[in-house]
Amino acid sequence: MVNLEVLLTERLASAFEQVAGLPVDPSIRRGRHADFQCDGALTLARRLGRAPREVAAEILDHVRLDDLCSAVQISGPGFINLTVAKEQLGALLAEIADDERLGVPLADRPETIVVDYSGPNTAKEMHVGHLRSTIIGDAAVRVLEWQGHTVVRENHLGDWGTSFGMLIEHLLDVGETEAAHELSIGDLNGFYQAARRAFDADDAFKDRSRKRVVALQAGDPATLRLWHILVTESKKYFMAVYARLDVRLTEEDFFAESFYNDELQPVLDELAALGLLRESAGAQCVFPEGFTNRDGDPLPLIVRKGDGGFGYAATDLATIRHRIRVLGATRMLYVVGAPQSGHLEMIFTTARDASWLAEPTRVEHVGFGSILGADGRMLRTRAGASLKLVDLLDEAVAKAAAVIVAKDPDLDEATRAAVARAVGIGAVKYADLATDRRNDYRFDYDRMLSLRGNTAPYLQYALARIRSIFRKGGVAAPRGTGAPVVAEPAERTLALQLLAFPGLFEEVADSLEFHRLAHYLFELATAFTQFYDACPVLRSAGETLRSRLILCDLTARTLARGLDLLGIEAPDRM
Numbered sequence: 375m376v377n378l379e380v381l382l383t384e385r386l387a388s389a390f391e392q393v394a395g396l397p398v399d400p401s402i403r404r405g406r407h408a409d410f411q412c413d414g415a416l417t418l419a420r421r422l423g424r425a426p427r428e429v430a431a432e433i434l435d436h437v438r439l440d441d442l443c444s445a446v447q448i449s450g451p452g453f454i455n456l457t458v459a460k461e462q463l464g465a466l467l468a469e470i471a472d473d474e475r476l477g478v479p480l481a482d483r484p485e486t487i488v489v490d491y492s493g494p495n496t497a498k499e500m501h502v503g504h505l506r507s508t509i510i511g512d513a514a515v516r517v518l519e520w521q522g523h524t525v526v527r528e529n530h531l532g533d534w535g536t537s538f539g540m541l542i543e544h545l546l547d548v549g550e551t552e553a554a555h556e557l558s559i560g561d562l563n564g565f566y567q568a569a570r571r572a573f574d575a576d577d578a579f580k581d582r583s584r585k586r587v588v589a590l591q592a593g594d595p596a597t598l599r600l601w602h603i604l605v606t607e608s609k610k611y612f613m614a615v616y617a618r619l620d621v622r623l624t625e626e627d628f629f630a631e632s633f634y635n636d637e638l639q640p641v642l643d644e645l646a647a648l649g650l651l652r653e654s655a656g657a658q659c660v661f662p663e664g665f666t667n668r669d670g671d672p673l674p675l676i677v678r679k680g681d682g683g684f685g686y687a688a689t690d691l692a693t694i695r696h697r698i699r700v701l702g703a704t705r706m707l708y709v710v711g712a713p714q715s716g717h718l719e720m721i722f723t724t725a726r727d728a729s730w731l732a733e734p735t736r737v738e739h740v741g742f743g744s745i746l747g748a749d750g751r752m753l754r755t756r757a758g759a760s761l762k763l764v765d766l767l768d769e770a771v772a773k774a775a776a777v778i779v780a781k782d783p784d785l786d787e788a789t790r791a792a793v794a795r796a797v798g799i800g801a802v803k804y805a806d807l808a809t810d811r812r813n814d815y816r817f818d819y820d821r822m823l824s825l826r827g828n829t830a831p832y833l834q835y836a837l838a839r840i841r842s843i844f845r846k847g848g849v850a851a852p853r854g855t856g857a858p859v860v861a862e863p864a865e866r867t868l869a870l871q872l873l874a875f876p877g878l879f880e881e882v883a884d885s886l887e888f889h890r891l892a893h894y895l896f897e898l899a900t901a902f903t904q905f906y907d908a909c910p911v912l913r914s915a916g917e918t919l920r921s922r923l924i925l926c927d928l929t930a931r932t933l934a935r936g937l938d939l940l941g942i943e944a945p946d947r948m
């Protein structure tokens with residue numbers, strides 16, 4: 375499959391190499407004055423101490439572009455402007471239009487990739503960090519699966535640790551049936567806070583809780599049964615949130631902390647045998663190099679606590695070891711908020727020191743910032759309490775319903791409900807994915823649900839409108855009918871944007887910068903709108919009609935694919 379930008383880059387790169395005597399990046403990008411602009415001659419001229427225009431001219435002497443370009447010009451201080459021949463555009467468009475995958479190749483070396491995401495905690499409400507992790511992780515899963523990798527979804531549920539003593543004792547006080555009820559309807563915070571209140575207020579309860587932790591860690595069957603109730607009911611609630619969010623996580627994807635219990639002691643033994651453990655204040659610790667606290671003292675990663683218990687860090691060490699040794703992962707993504715970056719880097723370094731993690735296997739912290747309220751402060755409910763995730767999603771869907779009624783009052787009730795869901799949830803996801811994930815962003819219903827601007831509803835509407843062209847015109851997409859004719863400037867802009875999809879996709883799969891995919895889709899929808907304003911489709915005929923329908927069809931398929939990769943549903947009408 376031909377990728378225009380790659381093709382031009384290859385041709386120019388060899389000319390640059392001939393002129394420079396060594397490989398040089400021609401640095402090609404979409405141009406303002408021509409289809410593509412090559413800036414490399416400027417950099418090279420500086421290095422050679424020569425006049426840039428002269429270097430550009432010499433490069434052009436060494437390159438053959440006439441089969442691809444209709445015009446090649448040196449402009450300004452020494453840019454090379456490239457205009458692609460329209461026959462070439464047509465031929466390339468036909469190639470991707472006839473391809474189910476829109477010109478995007480399957481990975482030539484498919485990998486086993488673990489995506490660690492969502493990771494809520496038993497008997498605790500999911501917070502907005504878990505929401506972001508779930509949305510971003512789902513996009514990563516979709517992108518990598520579509521690229522042909524074996525993707526292992528791992529939901530690292532917090533289901534172990536000292537707080538389970540108090541949670542189990544509280545469960546006993548409330549009664550099993552009542553507790554299960556509270557948890558399954560999603561009153562996780564209520565349950566957790568009540569347990570904590572009892573723990574803080576009542577010494578006898580505190581004492582029972584401590585003994586309960588010991589019993590749990592010793593595998594006492596009666597205690598395990600109670601613990602299991604907490605976990606099962608919480609999972610039910612999380613599954614309900616995932617269903618509402620329409621993400622690919624399933625019941626089978628829970629690889630909870632407790633899953634690694636049997637591997638904790640072996641990990642400790644292995645680290646000891648490698649000489650990586652040191653005792654510090656009674657605890658068994660690793661001190662990975664390069665991690666220090668504010669005073670410059672080495673930071674410990676606590677593997678086994680002074681009381682003999684294993685914690686979050688030990689579990690993460692067992693987890694990464696398991697992923698490499700048992701699952702055979704060669705790429706691991708940790709979709710976890712930025713505050714845990716220090717912890718994760720220490721885990722990764724320790725895994726390298728223990729030689730579990732070695733080239734070509736790689737691990738990435740896919741970090742992200744916080745969600746802020748419209749006021750720029752931490753997101754809270756109006757009453758100031760911390761937020762319940764489902765309420766946030768329900769409100770988005772309710773507000774979306776209002777937008778849709780205003781747009782098309784004739785939709786029947788059932789369709790409207792389905793569209794409201796797609797638009798409301800889509801808006802929440804898109805608002806998250808459309809900004810650089812490392813940044814914080816403001817959660818603003820009005821902005822995310824706006825039909826103008828870089829939003830999900832704008833893209834969903836653009837797609838629905840293209841689909842309606844085919845519906846209204848009673849025409850089918852002219853697939854497999856040969857190259858379209860690209861004549862008008864707006865057609866050319868749209869064609870170039872469509873041809874950029876394969877290259878863009880690859881960049882997103884590597885960098886996991888989903889905002890670049892969002893931005894691409896926004897520009898595609900904008901290019902389509904300009905095309906549609908300038909070039910009548912159904913009112914044209916013959917070759918022009920066929921060509922424009924190909925552009926419409928390819929735009930619709932690219933938008934639909936892009937939205938699907940971001941986990942966003944695209945209703946047929948809006």
Ligand code: ARG
Pocket residue numbers: 490492493494495530531532690693708710
């Ligand atoms: N349960 C954790 C939390 O709520 C997130 C788990 C992230 N994954 C991991 N392997 N540590 O913070």
